[in-house]
Structures are given as structure tokens and as C-alpha cells.
Amino acid sequence: MTESDPATRSRDRRDPDRLIRRAGVRGDPDRDQHFLVDDRVLDRVPTYLPDDADASHVLEIGGGTGALTDRLLRVADRVTVVERDRALAAFLREEFAADVDAGRLDVLEGDALELTLPDFSACVSNLPYGVSSEIAFRLLPLKRPAVLMFQREFAERMSAEPGTSEYGRLSVGAQHYADVEVVEIVPPEAFSPPPAVESAVVRTTPRDPDYVVDDEEFFLRFVKAVFTQRRKTVRNGIRNTAHISGLADPDAVVDAADEEYLRRRAGDLAPDEFAELARLAAVHGRGEGDG
Structure with missing residues (x-):
């Protein structure tokens, strides 16, 4: 300059x-x-x-x-x-x-x-x-x-x-x-x-991320929710924070997710791994009326 x-x-x-x-x-x-x-x-x-x-x-x-x-x-x-x-x-x-x-x-x-x-x-x-x-x-x-x-x-x-x-x-x-x-x-x-x-x-x-996010607002809300339980495993974090993430069926998300993600804690997941979990959450855990 x-x-x-x-x-x-x-x-x-x-x-x-x-x-x-x-x-x-x-x-x-x-x-x-x-x-x-x-x-x-x-x-x-x-x-x-x-x-x-x-x-x-x-x-x-x-x-x-x-x-x-x-x-x-x-x-x-x-x-x-x-x-x-x-x-x-x-x-x-x-x-x-x-x-x-x-x-x-x-x-x-x-x-x-x-x-x-x-x-x-x-x-x-x-x-x-x-x-x-x-x-x-x-x-x-x-x-x-x-x-x-x-x-x-x-x-x-x-x-x-x-x-x-x-x-x-x-x-x-x-x-x-x-x-x-x-x-x-x-x-x-x-x-x-x-x-x-x-x-x-x-x-x-x-820069554009090296992963795909279909619903940015939901992705960021999901990340926020799981990090409120950062000392717990991601499995428990997903189950315990449906009131924040807006998930209607968090157990369905846990059932669909890879165990390798679920046993870790939020602080160990890279952004692209959060994106993959958020994609699964959107498909399996949101109610029919959720956009």
C-alpha cells in the first residue's frame, strides 16, 4: 500500500x-x-x-x-x-x-x-x-x-x-x-x-471454508450448543443442548454420528468435523417444520 x-x-x-x-x-x-x-x-x-x-x-x-x-x-x-x-x-x-x-x-x-x-x-x-x-x-x-x-x-x-x-x-x-x-x-x-x-x-x-455448510445459522448455533458442554463428550453435548441447538431428536443424531466424533470433546473437533456433525444433525435431528 x-x-x-x-x-x-x-x-x-x-x-x-x-x-x-x-x-x-x-x-x-x-x-x-x-x-x-x-x-x-x-x-x-x-x-x-x-x-x-x-x-x-x-x-x-x-x-x-x-x-x-x-x-x-x-x-x-x-x-x-x-x-x-x-x-x-x-x-x-x-x-x-x-x-x-x-x-x-x-x-x-x-x-x-x-x-x-x-x-x-x-x-x-x-x-x-x-x-x-x-x-x-x-x-x-x-x-x-x-x-x-x-x-x-x-x-x-x-x-x-x-x-x-x-x-x-x-x-x-x-x-x-x-x-x-x-x-x-x-x-x-x-x-x-x-x-x-x-x-x-x-x-x-x-476465504471460503474447505467444507460445505447448507444452513450457516444452524451450523453456528449447533457449534455454540455443543461448546456449552465442552467438558463432556460430544455425545452428551448433543443430547444435553437440544434447547440451544433446536434439535427435536438429539438421540437420532447420536445414532447417526460416527463414534470417533462422539467420544471426543468439543475442543478436539476441527471446524470441518463440526460441519459434518451439523449436517447429520440437520438431516436426522430437526423437526419437519424446521427450516
Whole structure:
């Protein structure tokens, strides 16, 4: 990726601490506001997009005071920022007025879980950690490359492999849509105010899974159900969670499934094995009226 606008290239990068002072705000942990202020991390984050990523229209969720926005305007043709804080949204429009006037920056005020998102080409964001899962699973099905900041624990669960303690329904769900990589660990002192935990930058590269799922909603619900019983065998997990998966006849699924799957635990099943079990469950365990 290259810096796309001569005027932007010639301008010094905005200092994140000065942006906070100009905005007249402080980060508020109670509102999930932790501003990324480490220049080195800010400079690196956009570079984690895949080399072939389309940077014609980059989405940023949680613009804050604009330190990352400033970096994104150097590599993208156009940036759309979603910011739920009214005062910060107004500050971004003022601080980046030249880019707004040039049609290179749009600032949408509101909740990223409720707004209609634009047709963006990639997403780079320091997400509000309290809604990480909800936002991630709004973005992942859209099949756009993304670089996202999460709490480290959440990031490691997203990218975890079967058989590890971190592996769970988050891993299966995220990796159903994309290759997921933790590309950098970020210490608390990179933020203002520092969060109580380490953070991590995650790159998601969209791809189709190497298995077939006919009913994605049921597949993800089935995975969620079985993982609620992760300490039990898959056999017992299927039987005990029909109220979550929506199965009308879980015993029929157990009877149809391979014993090699049933005697294992959820954390030992790869996504393609979950897909096979979900296919059997849909055929043998759902009532006639289930879609």
C-alpha cells in the first residue's frame, strides 16, 4: 500500500496526545474508551492488511480522536469512520475538515451495531472491547479483509487451533469466514488510559471454508450448543443442548454420528468435523417444520 495523496504525504503525522488535548477529552474506561497513543503501533496497524487488500474504501469503527484515522488517510483513497460519541464525531469532522471537504473522509455518528455500514473494501479498527464479539461477527460475514484490535485473550481465542485450551466456538465461528492471525501483541501502556489487560492486533483474511455448510445459522448455533458442554463428550453435548441447538431428536443424531466424533470433546473437533456433525444433525435431528 502507498500513501495516496500528495498533500497527506507531505503533512506530519498527527501526534495522538495532541489530538486528545485538542479534542478536550479523556478516555473513559467505563465507556470502553482507550485511545491508542503509541506512534509506532499506530504506524504499523495499517500495514497489517494483506498485501493485495483493496484500500479504496477503508472502514474504521471507533475513530476516537483520529490518530488511526490520520494513518488510514495516508494509505486509503477514502475512509469512513463510525464514532458513537457525538462530541468526538464533531471533533473528527473539524480536525479532518480538508479531507471531509475533499470527499476522502466520511464520519458517521452512531452505533456500529445499528448503523447501515457502507460498502467498504477493508476494515482497520481499534474496537470497543465490550462489543468485540458482536462487531467481529457483523464484519466477518461481509468477507472483507480486516485488521482489528481486541483484548489479547479474545484475539487468541479467535485464532486458536483445535486441542488447545483457547479453542472454542469463537474459534470455529471466526475461522469459518476467514484465516485469523494474531500479528502483534500491544501492551497496556500503548493506550490512554491504559486498559487492565494486554491487547492484540488481529488480521482476518476472508476465504471460503474447505467444507460445505447448507444452513450457516444452524451450523453456528449447533457449534455454540455443543461448546456449552465442552467438558463432556460430544455425545452428551448433543443430547444435553437440544434447547440451544433446536434439535427435536438429539438421540437420532447420536445414532447417526460416527463414534470417533462422539467420544471426543468439543475442543478436539476441527471446524470441518463440526460441519459434518451439523449436517447429520440437520438431516436426522430437526423437526419437519424446521427450516
